[in-house]
Amino acid sequence: MTIEAAAAAIRAGEVVVIPTDTVYGLAGDPSNPEAIERIYTIKGRPPQLELNLLASNISQLDGLVEMDGVARALAAAFWPGPLSLVCPVGSRRLAIPRSGTTLMVRVPCHSLLRRLLDETGPIASTSANRHGMPPAATGPEAEAALGAEVSGVIDGGPGTGMASTIIDASSRPPRLLREGPITRIALGPHLGG
Numbered sequence: 079m080t081i082e083a084a085a086a087a088i089r090a091g092e093v094v095v096i097p098t099d100t101v102y103g104l105a106g107d108p109s110n111p112e113a114i115e116r117i118y119t120i121k122g123r124p125p126q127l128e129l130n131l132l133a134s135n136i137s138q139l140d141g142l143v144e145m146d147g148v149a150r151a152l153a154a155a156f157w158p159g160p161l162s163l164v165c166p167v168g169s170r171r172l173a174i175p176r177s178g179t180t181l182m183v184r185v186p187c188h189s190l191l192r193r194l195l196d197e198t199g200p201i202a203s204t205s206a207n208r209h210g211m212p213p214a215a216t217g218p219e220a221e222a223a224l225g226a227e228v229s230g231v232i233d234g235g236p237g238t239g240m241a242s243t244i245i246d247a248s249s250r251p252p253r254l255l256r257e258g259p260i261t262r263i264a265l266g267p268h269l270g271g
Contacts, residue, residue: 130183
């Protein structure tokens, strides 16, 4: 699937599989409740688990989340890259989060995906796999797992296969929720040790 076809599908409310620098993801329009529900259905994702938001750059997140100085410093140090930040929801509302007051956001380091995000704006995403199964690290793995239920797969080469590091930047002090490619040691100077 081409970038142009994927962008058109997302704008039409469809769900596609995208490459990232970590694992492949399911992607849809975050302002379209039907597209969001479709992602949950395809994945079999429990309703209490939220989706995340991928953006091409930090400015695409303006108004969608509130990023304080700590969150912006982490973004400056590790974006684009495999760091997800949980931030308070901003004044511009989307169909995600479905409940709650925070949203997980990331600017991935994958040139093909960032070209798509330049076309579509931020997209709602979760890893491309059935809930409870390992995430797909390649396009063919994602195609085998979910291909019949999505509008297409963008094959952007293999990801690392390791899901992103997650920091809750909405709490004080910020909390490491999941260690991934960016280690606790690497994060230490940005989190006050």
